[in-house]
Amino acid sequence: MAQGLEPADLVLKNAEVFHVYTGEFILCDIAIADGYIAGTGSYFGIEEIDMQGRYITPGFIDAHVHIESSMLTPYQFAKAALPCGVTTIVTDPHEIANVCGAKGIQYMLDATEQLPLNVYFMLPSCVPATDFEDSGAVLLAEDLEPFMEHPRVLGLAEVMNAPGVLQQDENVMAKLEMAGKGRIDGHAPGLTSSQLMGYAAAGITTDHECITKEQALDRLRAGIKVMLREGSAAKNMRGLLPTVNPDTAPYFMFCADDKIPAELLDSGYINYMVKAAIEEGVSVANALQIATINAARHYGIKDAGAILPGRRADLLVFDNLDEWKPRQVYKDGRLAVDNGRLLQEGRNCDNSSLEHTVNLAPVTVESFRLPLKTEMANVIGLVPYQIVTNKAVLSVKR
Numbered sequence: 001m002a003q004g005l006e007p008a009d010l011v012l013k014n015a016e017v018f019h020v021y022t023g024e025f026i027l028c029d030i031a032i033a034d035g036y037i038a039g040t041g042s043y044f045g046i047e048e049i050d051m052q053g054r055y056i057t058p059g060f061i062d063a064h065v066h067i068e069s070s071m072l073t074p075y076q077f078a079k080a081a082l083p084c085g086v087t088t089i090v091t092d093p094h095e096i097a098n099v100c101g102a103k104g105i106q107y108m109l110d111a112t113e114q115l116p117l118n119v120y121f122m123l124p125s126c127v128p129a130t131d132f133e134d135s136g137a138v139l140l141a142e143d144l145e146p147f148m149e150h151p152r153v154l155g156l157a158e159v160m161n162a163p164g165v166l167q168q169d170e171n172v173m174a175k176l177e178m179a180g181k182g183r184i185d186g187h188a189p190g191l192t193s194s195q196l197m198g199y200a201a202a203g204i205t206t207d208h209e210c211i212t213k214e215q216a217l218d219r220l221r222a223g224i225k226v227m228l229r230e231g232s233a234a235k236n237m238r239g240l241l242p243t244v245n246p247d248t249a250p251y252f253m254f255c256a257d258d259k260i261p262a263e264l265l266d267s268g269y270i271n272y273m274v275k276a277a278i279e280e281g282v283s284v285a286n287a288l289q290i291a292t293i294n295a296a297r298h299y300g301i302k303d304a305g306a307i308l309p310g311r312r313a314d315l316l317v318f319d320n321l322d323e324w325k326p327r328q329v330y331k332d333g334r335l336a337v338d339n340g341r342l343l344q345e346g347r348n349c350d351n352s353s354l355e356h357t358v359n360l361a362p363v364t365v366e367s368f369r370l371p372l373k374t375e376m377a378n379v380i381g382l383v384p385y386q387i388v389t390n391k392a393v394l395s396v397k398r
Helices: 074-084 094-100 102-111 141-149 162-166 170-179 193-201 213-221 237-243 261-266 270-279 284-291 293-299
Strands: 008-019 024-033 036-041 045-050 055-058 060-065 086-091 118-123 153-159 183-186 225-229 252-255 315-318 328-331 334-338 376-382 389-395
Touching: 008 036, 060 225, 060 252, 060 270, 060 293, 074 086, 074 102, 074 261, 074 270, 074 328, 074 334, 086 293, 094 102, 102 118, 102 141, 118 141, 141 153, 141 170, 153 170, 162 170, 162 193, 170 183, 213 225, 213 237, 225 237, 237 270, 252 270, 252 284, 252 293, 270 284, 284 293
Parallel strands: 008 045, 008 055, 060 086, 086 118, 118 153, 153 183, 225 252
Antiparallel strands: 008 024, 024 036, 055 315, 315 328, 328 334, 376 389
């Protein structure tokens, strides 16, 4: 079929096809066989669809997201993500693991089977997130290691305990060693100079906590790839885009980190980031590479991120290169979304084993009363659209 000697199962004809390795759109056909790309060029098929010159790109990839933050089950999350053109995500289930431990990770693996979405996992590195946190579970390296054998587990998720890395904490180092040849994601807000180099020397190769372009450049110089984050809580992408150019673009990825349903439905997802990046001066080619092949290459996802022979036929069809709202989404060679309407169904997973896991004592006015000896109190100062905070000392009415 790739040679054109036999008819392909499906041929999308007369499309402007984006080639991630050359950064260009070329008018050609896409041959699809058994859910995978057979080739691009001139083809004939058992079924042929004239795309009438529409633009086709690979499905978009979110390089780092917590499904639980959307407050949706994996299936409902997939239903919101797919119409936005996201066909692959790399998720960190650390929030459900903080409550339910290994049982929560297993639930997420089970619940992401048979979805119209490729879901890969990074194992939560910090459960609990800090030593003084009162969570429902503690996960050590030996608790995580059995999951490394799962085909959709790619490595160790954001290592939030940067001090533990630099101080070579025994438990932290055991998790880094456990990750072996897998990828290790970072989480290092504010880390600079030799400390950043030490963090990178531990095998950590990404960071999604950059706020300034100087921080982004520091990480690139340390061999740490930068995730351009535009989530619901933290919106750092636009401030980092000035560092994206043809030389640096291969070392950036898009991620949401946390995304609530209202934003998924109203403003979009990775497609919104592509549009915003182009509006800020990033070339169309670089924006699409950041949204597709960069994450696939980094995480070793060999069947996504490009329209090439042997890759999944996860394809986005656009009427133009202005709005970036997919007219159609093909998942594994089948039409999954048509004009925003989801056609492919998945399944909900039984979550009864996770119920009644959060138990609170009765909440009264006294629960919020501060036992202050003076009117001055330490206060956490919020920074709009950032997850970093400021320390303040303010007067509080007793």
